[in-house]
Amino acid sequence: MAADTAERESAACDVAHGIVAEQPPERTLVAVFxxxxxxFLLRYGADLGYHPVLVxxxxxxxxxxxxxxxxxxxTDVVVTDHHxxxxxxxxxxxxxxxxxWIGVLGNPRHEGPHVAALTALGVAESDIARVHRPVGLNIGSRAPAEIAIATLAGLIAERNGRPGGFAF
Structure with missing residues (x-):
């Protein structure tokens, strides 16, 4: 087990130092609206290996x-306007x-308007439950670029089975 951890850490260091080129998995980021x-999501996402698509x-x-x-x-889908x-x-x-992964930006202290909208369209509760809200890591984002960074960090953490934040 310790050897596996050391090997992963060594590989990550090699990528960080440019010794080995990172080969991100093929994936798509769909930003809606x-x-x-x-x-920012699409611009930064392209740098992270996503194929960016705007709908x-x-x-x-x-x-x-x-x-x-x-x-x-x-494919990861982020709806960027809940109004x-x-x-x-x-x-x-x-x-x-x-x-x-499918998520909608919005204030986590209020039920997302997507719940009522999907319910009115006859979407099953199990499908509505697939929609994540809030999205991203809680870093106190205020500006669009910060929201995009927090969202992408959350997507990467979720994809890699990590909790996000500073818990390792």
């Missing part, structure tokens, strides 16, 4: 796709696929 947070049903952003693409077990009228529809579309 063209918001400042989505812009915005309004079609106002030139780089956006209007409809939810096919999502597989390597949009299309919230329920885009989440229902995402839940129809086996996405690895």
């Amino acid at each position: 063209a918001t400042p947070v989505a812009g 915005d049903p309004s079609g106002t952003e030139p780089a956006a796709v209007r409809d939810m693409p096919e999502l597989d077990a390597t 949009r009228a299309e919230l329920g529809e885009v989440l229902k579309a995402a839940l129809a696929w086996p996405a690895r």
Whole structure:
């Protein structure tokens, strides 16, 4: 067991020092709605090895796709605006696929509006429970870039089976 831990730590050090190139697993990050947070999520996500995709049903952003693409077990979906009228529809579309992770930004002290929106659309409670809220690590994020960093850190921690924060 100790040898396994030492080997993992050595491999991580080699990557950190640029001795060995990191080969991140193939994965996709879908940011829903063209918001400042989505812009940072996709920009930073690309640096982390994600294939970035912007979904915005309004079609106002030139780089956006209007409809939810096919999502597989390597896809993380982050809805970046919980006030949009299309919230329920885009989440229902995402839940129809086996996405690895689906979350909605928002204040954790209030029930997310996605619950009522999905319930009204007849989505099963078990599917609604697949939607994470809040998302990211609790670092006191205030600005869009900070929210994006906290969200991506949370996705990486969850993907790697870690609690996030400073617990090792």
